[in-house]
Amino acid sequence: MDVLNYKNIVKLVLLDKYKILIVFLIFAAVSVFYALSLPNIYTSRIVVSSTINEGGKLSGSLGGLASMAGISLGGGEMSPEVVKESLVSNSFLGNFVKENNLGSILFAAKSFDPSTKKFIFDESIYDSKLSEWTRKVKYPQDVIPAIDELAKKLKESLVVGYDRKTKLITVTLSSYSPDFAKETLTLLISDFNMFMKNKEKEEAELTIRYLKDKLNREQVSEIRLALQQLLEDQLKKLALAETKTEYALKVIDNPLRASQKSSPRRSIICLAITLFGTTFFALLLLTFRIARLER
Template structure:
């Protein structure tokens, strides 16, 4: 009977960890991958170079766009003070008389911002100031000659639209078309709820136009909200005058007199406040530096993308050109 030779105990000196069978294959594949990329380095360099040159040409073809911005604060009227506070104090009396004075529940700042971005307001703004060519037909701007219009879009001498478009579009842009351009590419409104401030910015190829449009927009929204409240107050006055003639109760007559007085004050104060809804804290100025495009970022992104595509091309090319075993 033979006795088995006892096995030596495992020690740190004689212990050899077992390797996974795919470990060596993975190492070889990684080396092979780098080898393939190195062999196709000229393809990668060429493709990256094409992307780099293309990005430079593309970025230089983009016009400079300037940003003019104003910082606004809601007025006392829009935040519930002033006239709104007086209306709230008489809200109970007004409800008895059938008149709605609004009050603190009406957030006029939010209403004004929504109106600023509304289709009707932008359409009226473009038509009132006749800025459609500056919105849709500018080719470039420089400090010497100012705005240069695209002759293939708009004839500045005859003031005719000559652009070639497919139906249903017309040579002259429709309100549907230019309102979308204005909302998406020109007007930017940001509201800081923590500070209660509003930022109104306009982007345009001409810094002078950008600054001018910001001031016009602020003036127009203040005037719009003022006229809106004045019309509402006048309608309330007409109603109160009619009801005052109908009633014979002294108590109700007193209520109507107070409401008529407050509506009259509303009209008076609205007419004397130029900054009715928004007060300008930091006015718009003519910018001296462009806001976009970020040409360096465009080129860097294109070079990185070109390198990735070049590596992918080399790897795919190796798959199709590799001989079958």
């Protein structure tokens, strides 16, 4: 076979057609077995909008009053993008996982039993019977995951997107349990609103104490008036934080319990493994045949 063209290559491949067929069937069986061994994953979705006033910084008049009084109250602008980044910050997500005892599920759950509605854990990571961590780690990690580890693990199944046109934030969470995904998403937004509310309350309370102290020591009437107006503005902020439930994020579309799995796509997995394995084996046989012909 002096000329190696398309027809000759086909002829060489057909010489091993039975071997290729057997390997095809083996890869098909393996791929089906592998695909069926993968647990179903369900995804829940929630859509929210930022309710924090983008004009959170002092208005021109109040900013002038603050300058007159010789103080700086900060309160920079908090855009929806900043709110989104606060939502996915390691400090918030890590503490969220820790406070709600979600670490064992995120780290050690390997599947979910619909009949008992319980997660099945990898006992080499977490002993569900004793409720103890058993994972093996290297320094400086500890057996119990740290805040940054908890946040990183949650981010593996959490996707947060922001639409610049609609200014809406979309959050999705994937889990072996559709109920867990839905409930955790609801809890995440609720806890974030409380987190931002408490943060704003602390800042407002500190500012109010500072303004009251400065007001008690100030003698100039113009500056006293400026301080009183600034104090009134901070009291309004505090009242808003105390009374507003959806302080940072307002729910536009509540999360629903997923009725269908989002992954794995078993048909594609089977097709990819079978085609890749068979093609690789066929090319390997073809290479050997060509090598023999060239000797």
